[in-house]
């Protein structure tokens with residue numbers, strides 16, 4: 001998923017810093033601001049037992065799918081699902097599944113033993129499940145073909161199970177524009193939104209009837225989050241949609257299977273499973289035990305992630321039970337999680353407290369040169385909690401991630417940013 005602060009491109013830089021530390025193997029690591037789980041996934045690939053934590057529900061989904069899950073799910077309890085069964089006997093089904101498997105690179109194919117049930121399920125959801133008009137279509141979609149009616153937003157929005165009965169015809173028959181409503185939000189084409197709705201509702205039904213396991217649920221939901229983000233009509237964040245259709249938004253929504261890997265070095269023997277957590281790191285970290293490595297990647301600025309990624313958050317949470325009452329032009333969720341790490345007044349104190357409260361040997365923190373905690377304050381905090389002589393700062397320059405275009409309110413002073421890794425060995429276990 002496109003994500004502010006995603007560290008995928010910086011993994012070699014982080015690896016270089018980790019290689020200089022005297023870390024035990026296997027390393028028990030806390031990925032404290034997990035986001036897309038890119039760092040947790042990487043640490044797992046190096047054999048670490050990774051514990052992840054983030055405020056956001058979608059991050060929990062990614063952690064579960066990419067870090068906690070260790071084998072391709074077999075979807076055993078879905079064998080008798082009527083829809084899947086009907087699709088399997090269709091003449092083109094096997095060819096579509098074969099084609100999907102063939103699209104993997106050689107390396108991915110070798111690692112994907114046992115992936116056929118997942119491939120089959122994703123082919124079913126992509127090609128055979130009927131689109132559905134539900135919450136995402138009502139609140140975050142516009143038709144891209146001229147003349148197609150816009151879905152109205154009923155006061156009591158269609159909820160989970162009976163929403164399935166609103167079949168493909170609903171979009172063009174019952175949905176008259178309502179003048180009292182705010183303008184339709186142009187985040188997804190109606191076609192894409194109706195597929196997102198159908199898949200999310202189907203996942204909810206399967207989970208509610210115990211037809212899929214937790215691992216299975218999170219793996220498919222992660223694939224849906226990635227697929228939805230890739231067709232979202234945004235510049236990468238959901239604080240605004242673009243007022244004309246971008247080419248990515250007109251592509252077909254397609255679920256891609258995540259690669260799932262066991263932790264290396266753990267085949268013959270019992271090992272601790274990786275873990276995922278959702279919540280405030282300040283409250284959680286002290287309860288999670290001892291870590292050889294505490295990796296920190298806090299927000300750099302005052303923008304709250306909950307306001308920038310509210311649509312992935314909604315897809316991750318679902319809207320079942322009590323559908324949320326959305327706010328404003330972009331449809332924000334009520335009661336969004338606010339982080340003190342995104343406030344100038346709170347971020348320095350939060351860092352200080354976290355280093356005091358977490359039982360860890362080594363700390364590595366990613367932070368860039370434009371972050372809201374001044375460099376001098378970070379250095380002071382790290383030195384205060386660290387063993388004498390163990391503090392180090394490593395710096396690299398990289399291309400800026402532009403989430404929005406330069407404008408009157410957003411001026412970029414430079415095309416590049418300096419990314420720092422602050423490293424220290426904590427005093428606690430002297």
Ligand SMILES: C[S@@+](CC[C@H](N)C(=O)[O-])C[C@H]1O[C@@H](n2cnc3c(N)ncnc32)[C@H](O)[C@@H]1O
Pocket residue numbers: 003004005006007008032033034035036037038039053054055056059279280281282297298299300305339340341342
């Ligand atoms: C810079 S991003 C992390 C990016 C991540 N390393 C990646 O590669 O995708 C910061 C993350 O911190 C999370 N966050 C902010 N405040 C938090 C808090 N108090 N506790 C836990 N996570 C928090 C945000 O939701 C966001 O995902």
